[in-house]
Amino acid sequence: MKNILVTGGAGFIGSNFIRYVIEETSFKGRVINYDKLTYAGNLNSVRDIDEKYGGKRYFFVKADICDSKKVSSTLQNFKIDTIVHFAAESHVDRSILGPEEFIKTNINGTFTLLKCALNFWKGAKGARFHHVSTDEVYGSLGPRGYFYETTPYDPRSPYSSSKASSDHLVRAYHHTYGLPVTISNCSNNYGPYQFPEKLIPLMILNALDGKPLPVYGDGKNVRDWLYVRDHCSAVWAILKKGRIGETYNIGGECEKKNIEIVKTVCSILEKESPSSENPSLKGKKYSDLITFVKDRPGHDRRYAINCDKIKEELGWKQSFDFNSALRKTIKWYLSNESWVKDIKDGSYRKWLSKNYSGR
Ligand code: NAD
Ligand code: TYD
Numbered sequence: 001m002k003n004i005l006v007t008g009g010a011g012f013i014g015s016n017f018i019r020y021v022i023e024e025t026s027f028k029g030r031v032i033n034y035d036k037l038t039y040a041g042n043l044n045s046v047r048d049i050d051e052k053y054g055g056k057r058y059f060f061v062k063a064d065i066c067d068s069k070k071v072s073s074t075l076q077n078f079k080i081d082t083i084v085h086f087a088a089e090s091h092v093d094r095s096i097l098g099p100e101e102f103i104k105t106n107i108n109g110t111f112t113l114l115k116c117a118l119n120f121w122k123g124a125k126g127a128r129f130h131h132v133s134t135d136e137v138y139g140s141l142g143p144r145g146y147f148y149e150t151t152p153y154d155p156r157s158p159y160s161s162s163k164a165s166s167d168h169l170v171r172a173y174h175h176t177y178g179l180p181v182t183i184s185n186c187s188n189n190y191g192p193y194q195f196p197e198k199l200i201p202l203m204i205l206n207a208l209d210g211k212p213l214p215v216y217g218d219g220k221n222v223r224d225w226l227y228v229r230d231h232c233s234a235v236w237a238i239l240k241k242g243r244i245g246e247t248y249n250i251g252g253e254c255e256k257k258n259i260e261i262v263k264t265v266c267s268i269l270e271k272e273s274p275s276s277e278n279p280s281l282k283g284k285k286y287s288d289l290i291t292f293v294k295d296r297p298g299h300d301r302r303y304a305i306n307c308d309k310i311k312e313e314l315g316w317k318q319s320f321d322f323n324s325a326l327r328k329t330i331k332w333y334l335s336n337e338s339w340v341k342d343i344k345d346g347s348y349r350k351w352l353s354k355n356y357s358g359r
Contacts, residue, residue: 191229
């Protein structure tokens with residue numbers, strides 16, 4: 001690996017992955033962040049990396065993965081040998097309200113990347129296309145059992161259907177054309193730089209602003225939570241040691257009901273930033289803000305990953321336990337006020353168009 005193209009590197013997991021690869025691994029080559037900068041793309045999330053390594057080991061290309069000319073020229077210009085494909089529309093609620101962008105980016109965009117990679121690499125040795133996917137492709141579990149790599153696909157939201165479709169295309173490009181691919185299906189991530197539309201950051205920021213904490217349905221839906229850095233190290237392990245053509249499940253082995261998560265966020269906040277000292281709370285406790293709301297349509301009940309394969313085959317394991325990593329995450333949101341403020345007032349987008357020309 002010399003030149004890694006990271007698609008969606010201005011998003012939550014992609015930005016964490018770029019920082020992990022450049023600062024925490026022995027990789028000495030170049031990382032090219034290819035991102036369209038949708039509402040979820042935020043160059044503030046890689047600003048530190050750009051300041052330290054920009055133009056030397058880190059490069060940014062503002063472009064759409066559906067744009068085959070731009071994808072092809074980027075592969076060529078940077079002599080890309082490895083693609084790590086994070087770029088996607090990623091939020092289930094948005095996919096319910098407007099599925100079109102999900103079909104375009106997640107299906108057509110992945111198809112475009114595959115087509116361009118095949119054409120550019122032409123069977124070159126050492127090349128790799130790693131596709132980052134989700135456990136949601138497997139559907140919804142009852143109270144028992146786990147998702148295995150062999151579990152049949154049963155996606156149920158426009159988001160998970162579009163990701164399932166992209167997974168099938170990636171496999172098809174391997175089986176039909178010999179493209180060297182790997183795939184990972186990961187459970188729910190949390191950590192720094194997550195856009196506050198997803199459960200954990202939304203609850204943290206709403207609580208601090210004294211706003212309602214909306215819990216869908218009865219709050220008993222279960223997700224398997226993984227700290228984002230553990231996801232990054234898992235993807236890195238797959239790039240280094242994963243077998244071509246294989247799929248690896250990645251999970252936190254940490255099942256929690258949504259209501260438990262929201263209550264834990266409230267109790268950590270009480271310690272780190274007490275409601276009694278927060279004028280937005282007007283004498284309330286954070287937990288007083290919990291509000292049960294109408295359920296998400298088609299809300300999957302339970303996700304739980306079996307990740308024995310990556311543990312046994314590649315020697316990966318989680319390094320972070322839930323309570324301390326959640327506390328770390330909450331502290332990050334408390335101490336990164338300007339990142340949060342720029343999102344709240346929308347200036348993270350204005351700043352980009354005015355001052356960032358890209359490299
Ligand atoms: P995110 O929404 O935070 O970031 C997505 C990034 O992709 C943004 O920077 C956005 O600008 C970019 N993007 C969107 N459309 C694009 C396009 N057409 N061309 C180029 N760039 C585009 O997402 P995330 O939470 O970081 O998720 C990253 C990947 O991981 C996704 O593929 C998602 O399906 C998968 N995943 C996420 C989770 C999770 O819990 N967040 C769990 C498992 C898998
Ligand atoms: P989310 O973070 O949107 O991830 P996903 O839907 O991909 O699992 O949601 C996590 C869980 O939290 C999911 O069961 C829906 C629930 N949820 C709420 O109860 N309230 C909210 O405001 C949000 C955003 C999610």
